[in-house]
Amino acid sequence: MSDCCSQNDACSSKDKKTVKDIFTANPYVSSVFSFALLAIGMCLEYLVQPAFFQGPLRFSWYLIAYIPVAFPVLKNAVKSIANGQVFNEFFLMSIATIGAFAIGQYSEGVGVMLFYSFGEILQHAAVNRARGNIQSLLDVRPEIARVFRSNKFIEVHPEEVSVGERIEVKVGEKIPLDGELLSEQTSVNTAAITGESKPKTVLKGEEILAGSINLSHVIEMKASRAFAESSISKIVELVQNANSNKAKTELLMRKLAKVYTPIVTYLAIAITVLPYFFVSDYVFTEWLSRSLIFLVISCPCALIVSIPLGYFGGIGAASKNGILFKGGDFLDQLTKINTLVVDKTGTLTKGVFQLKTIVSEPYISESELMNYLAAVEQKSTHPIAKAIQNYSENSETWEARNVKEIHGKGLKAEVKGKAVSAGSAKLLEEAGITFPHEIADIPETTILISISGEFAGYVIVADAYKDNVAESIRKIKTQGIEEIIMLSGDKQKLTEKVARDLGIDEARGGLLPEEKLRAVKEIQADRDKKVAFIGDGINDAPVLISSDIGVAMGAMGSDLAIESADVVLQTDEPLKFLTALNISKATRKIIWQNIVLALGVKLIVMAFGAFGYANLWIAVFSDVGVALLAIANAVRLQQMKFDTSSHAAANNNKPIKSSAEEAFPSELAVEKNA
Structure with missing residues (x-):
């Protein structure tokens, strides 16, 4: 029996709440209701003018129209005062409309509150739409993964899949987790991750990212990351957290609002009181009306909402x-x-190296030299190591032991009981191993090999420029970038050649990661320079952190990139930086347009109101109108096009040409391509 009573009470309570919601939780209904009563009241007062619509009836009619739209505002004003925050837009609107009722301007009081509330509804709708657009744009995380368990594929939530499990993905389905493709190949749409609608071909063994859509055929893959660590989850988390990092302009406006609101309140009081001492025909209600107009137009909500x-x-x-x-x-x-x-490699160049030249000493054959080198580089993930591994795929596999990486210089290991070193000239010099000094004149990346403390030979690898990179550099220079500097761990000669080819102002080569950091700090020592650094987000993490703006390129697979960078370009196209630059400039331009528009209109109407040339209707329409214009201008950003695409120059995709031929014409006759 008590249960039934409880349920009945709950139902009764729910019904009461529903009735209450008509005027509180549903602002559209309350606004329409108030607008209808206001329209009828003004028709009776100004057009029909019946004798009965006077005195208490007129007051009561407008009061009933006022309460549905005023109640939430008055409630917020009281809460703010209780929390010690007296001066805000709720306070201004409450004082202005109550004051209007106090001097008999009932319809004006209702109109001010009605249009203020309606403006607030539209502002909230615009903000929610902007947030919703970002969320719907990014929150494309799949909800189903078809995982192989007990000799069959079963559907589970991606969060339940463990790293290493085999997953099946059908045509048109989203890739549920980051992983490695087990099938021969497929084509995927990566628009949700990279913003690029062009399908991407993924080959067996390559990485395939969560959130991509499988386009070709049924595929199998192996999960390499947990769902929470997937690339798409990182994107969603990053954008959700982005709004908590306020811009200085936004923070400044919020701080100004806290000072601005009490100032205009005291000015309104001064407009009411001070004329008493200076104006001979002073009428209290007239000057109070002017101060109320001043309060309405001074409401800072247009700035507070439109900027974020x-x-x-x-x-x-x-x-x-x-x-x-x-x-x-x-x-x-x-x-x-x-x-x-x-950075050069992976930023301006593709980072896809090809083995170009092999030169061995007389005491060792080319194939034996490559077996030693491939053994040392076998477990390295560096792009250069990949080129060596690809070259040696069909060769005899030797095992390397005690592999040790010498930071920024190369590798040391033991192969077949012999000490083997493979890396830069610095690595061999530090070990006291002599080699032909002419090797230093080769501009391309050169790997020197020593066996048992004796120089054994070297290999040359070549990289290729990214598509459109020269044009990207040229366009970036037209956008206010006064100087472009390239830092690289490669030789100074190669670095200078790349700089000449691409139109880069300065090039510094032969730098270790810590030397790149020092170079950036030296550049920042000039206070007139504001420095952005673009790198791959892995080796360049310290530089990304220390620069004024750190930009990680094509690094959605890297945790370190997201942690270190301020901006992440989800593809490896240099033109994306230009797009980022254009978006940031368009955003700043629109925000300052809104600031100038709002302050300009408000100052003009405030002046007119203070001198008696404006009424409450003009004040409220100016306030709401400015807010809506500012909001519409801000929303326009999401519809703007930022197309920086262009056609690549014919020679942009060619490997960097070698000048080693000049230094070693005879040896290069035995050149062997990978």
Whole structure:
């Protein structure tokens, strides 16, 4: 019996709440209700003018119209006062409309509150839409994974899949987790991750990212990361957290609002009181009306809402284009960058090396030299090591023991009981091993090999420029970037050659990671320079952190990239930086347009109101109108196009040419390509 009573009470309570929601939880209904009563009241008062619509009836009619839209505002004002935050827009609107009722301007009081509330509804809708656009754009995480268990594929949530398990993905389905492709090949749509709609071909053994859509046929893959660590989960988390990193402009406006609101409140009081001492025909209600107009137009909500909405729009537009900003602050900072520092390998070049030349000493054959080198490089993930591994795929496999990486210089190991070193000239010099000094004149990346403390030979590997990279550099220079500097661990001669080919102002080669960091700090020592660094986000993590803006390129698979960088370009196209630059400038431009528009209109109407040339209707329409214009301007960012695509120059995709021929014409006759 008590249970039934409880249920009945609950139902009764729920019914009461539903009735209450008509006027509180559903602002559209309350606004329509108030608008209807206001319209009828004004028709009776100004057009029909019946004798009965006077005195208490007129007051009661407008009061009933006022309460549904005023109640939430008055409630927030009281809560703010209780929390010690007296001066805000709720306080201004409450004082202005109550004051209007106090001097008999009932319809004006209702109109001010009605249009203020309606403006708030539209503002909230715009903000929610901006947030929703970002969320719907990015939250494409799959909900089903078909995992192989007990000799069959079963459907589970991706969170339940362990690293290493085999997964089946059908055509048109989302890749549930990051992993390695087990099938021969497939084509995937990576638009949700990279912003690129062009299908990408993935081959057996290559990485395939969660959130991509399988386009070709049924495939199998092996999970390499847990669901929470997948690339798409990182993107969603990054964008969700981006809004907590406020831009200085937004923070400044919020701080100004805290000072601005009490100032305008005291000015309104002064407008009411001070004329008493200076104006001979002073009428209290007239000056009170002017002060109320002043209060209404001074409401800072247009600025407070439109500025963060502008940053929402900028972050959303960037996400659509495959660019992730860690916050609005970095959108602002990027517009101030005048010096760009770039890494070479993987940023300007493809980082896909090909073995170009093999030169062995007389005492060792070429194949034996390569067996030693391949053994040392066997477990390395460096792009150069991959080129050596690819070359030696069909050769005899030797095992290396006690492999030791010498930071920034190369590798040491024991192969067939012999000490083998493979790396830069510095590695051999430090070990006291002599080699032909002419090797230092070869501009390309050269790997020197020593066996049992004796120089055994060297190999040359060549990289290729990325598509459109020269044009990208040229276009970036037209966007306010005064100087572009390239830092590289490669030889100075090769670095200078790349700089000449691509139109880069300065090149510094032969740098270890810590030397790159020192180089960037030296550049930053000039206070007139605001430095952005673009790197791969792995080896360059310290530089990404220390630069004014750190940009990781094509690094959605790297945890370190997301942690270190302020901006993440989800593809490895240099033109993406130009897109990021254009979006940041467009965002800043729109935000300052809103600031100038809002302050300009408010100052003009405030002046007119103070001198009696404006009424409450003009004040409220100006306030709401400015807010809506600012919001519409901010939302426009997400519809803007930031197309920086272009056609690659014919020679941009060619390998970097060797000048080693000049140094070693005879040896290069035995050149062997991978």
